[in-house]
Amino acid sequence: MKLAIIGYGNVGRALAKMLREKRKEFPFTITGIHTARHGTAVDPGGLPAKVIDAAELGPRAESVEEFLDAAGADVAVELTTLNPSTGEPAISHIRAAFARRMHVVTANKGPVAHAYADLRDEAACAGVGFRFESSVMDGAPVFNLWRHTMPGVKVQGFTGVLNSTSKVVIETMERGGSFEDGLAEARRMGITEGDGAYDVEGWDAAAKTAALANVLMDARTTPQQVSAKGITRLTPERMAEMRTQGKTVRLVSRGRRTASGVSLRVRAEVLDRGDLLAATPGTSNLILFHTDLMGTFGTVSIEPGVEQTAYGVFSDLVSLRG
Numbered sequence: 049m050k051l052a053i054i055g056y057g058n059v060g061r062a063l064a065k066m067l068r069e070k071r072k073e074f075p076f077t078i079t080g081i082h083t084a085r086h087g088t089a090v091d092p093g094g095l096p097a098k099v100i101d102a103a104e105l106g107p108r109a110e111s112v113e114e115f116l117d118a119a120g121a122d123v124a125v126e127l128t129t130l131n132p133s134t135g136e137p138a139i140s141h142i143r144a145a146f147a148r149r150m151h152v153v154t155a156n157k158g159p160v161a162h163a164y165a166d167l168r169d170e171a172a173c174a175g176v177g178f179r180f181e182s183s184v185m186d187g188a189p190v191f192n193l194w195r196h197t198m199p200g201v202k203v204q205g206f207t208g209v210l211n212s213t214s215k216v217v218i219e220t221m222e223r224g225g226s227f228e229d230g231l232a233e234a235r236r237m238g239i240t241e242g243d244g245a246y247d248v249e250g251w252d253a254a255a256k257t258a259a260l261a262n263v264l265m266d267a268r269t270t271p272q273q274v275s276a277k278g279i280t281r282l283t284p285e286r287m288a289e290m291r292t293q294g295k296t297v298r299l300v301s302r303g304r305r306t307a308s309g310v311s312l313r314v315r316a317e318v319l320d321r322g323d324l325l326a327a328t329p330g331t332s333n334l335i336l337f338h339t340d341l342m343g344t345f346g347t348v349s350i351e352p353g354v355e356q357t358a359y360g361v362f363s364d365l366v367s368l369r370g
């Protein structure tokens with residue numbers, strides 16, 4: 049299968065490394081890489097390893113359409129920066145791929161949070177796949193768990209601790225560091241959205257909450273419709289005080305069906321340190337599904353990094369390959 053990668057940052061490079069490591073069992077070929085400022089490289093026969101490894105790209109294609117036409121790939125892998133307010137330009141990139149009857153795999157939650165139902169229907173019309181496992185909880189199965197292992201179950205709601213950056217900031221403050229120290233640490237780990245403001249202000253969690261509601265509960269919502277507050281009011285002093293009381297804070301996403309649709313919110317919740325939602329360390333994420341037939345059950349991802357995000361994309365590629 050030939051791949052055209054749009055966006056070649058932390059996730060794109062980790063994916064390229066994983067594809068190289070697994071190339072004997074899963075012979076994917078990267079035929080194009082397209083970025084915002086670092087240019088474009090295309091070879092329908094497969095890009096040379098040195099171009100992929102060193103990201104030494106050529107002049108930038110005029111448009112994503114021009115890039116996709118030149119790359120001649122089967123799958124567009126959309127890994128551009130999240131814009132939580134609009135989901136663009138990723139939504140347009142995905143539509144450009146569908147128009148060329150290309151499958152799409154993305155780690156970008158913007159399109160799922162803003163336009164899931166339309167994109168799902170457009171993919172079906174084009175006869176192609178649309179996969180996005182890494183958009184929530186990196187490579188841990190969330191959407192594929194629901195898609196493949198929960199037949200007949202209705203998701204009534206969910207509870208999640210889904211934003212790693214806010215956890216790193218909270219834990220840094222608990223150790224006596226500043227809010228900025230925590231943010232710098234998260235940036236160093238390559239897990240922030242842009243400059244990290246989207247994470248700590250709750251936008252990333254709101255986008256994930258909307259994406260989950262759209263896919264699992266057919267909510268047709270957007271991040272703007274999620275009642276969201278971030279962790280920006282927390283201070284090292286407040287965290288130290290809570291610690292002496294056996295408490296901590298997590299940015300918690302909650303969704304539930306209501307008589308009129310869905311109720312979605314993100315809040316910095318004060319929790320006992322032993323609470324299930326608080327118990328996992330570092331970048332770890334957790335989601336609980338509340339269902340009609342299976343009660344409450346969930347998935348935990350312990351200390352995921354960019355490799356786990358790359359794996360989510362890889363798993364979608366392997367499942368599209370069939």
Ligand SMILES: NC(=O)c1ccc[n+]([C@@H]2O[C@H](COP(=O)([O-])OP(=O)(O)OC[C@H]3O[C@@H](n4cnc5c(N)ncnc54)[C@H](OP(=O)(O)O)[C@@H]3O)[C@@H](O)[C@H]2O)c1
Nearest residue numbers: 055056057058059083084085086127128129130155156357
């Ligand atoms: N990092 C994680 O752990 C993680 C986890 C889950 C999901 N995600 C999602 O995965 C996606 C990629 O994350 P990342 O960490 O790899 O981001 P990143 O390091 O900031 O890289 C983003 C890439 O997108 C390119 N880009 C931005 N706008 C573009 C445009 N209009 N056209 C073409 N290319 C464009 C950038 O080009 P330049 O190189 O020229 O700037 C860059 O190569 C994001 O949507 C993020 O939300 C990331």
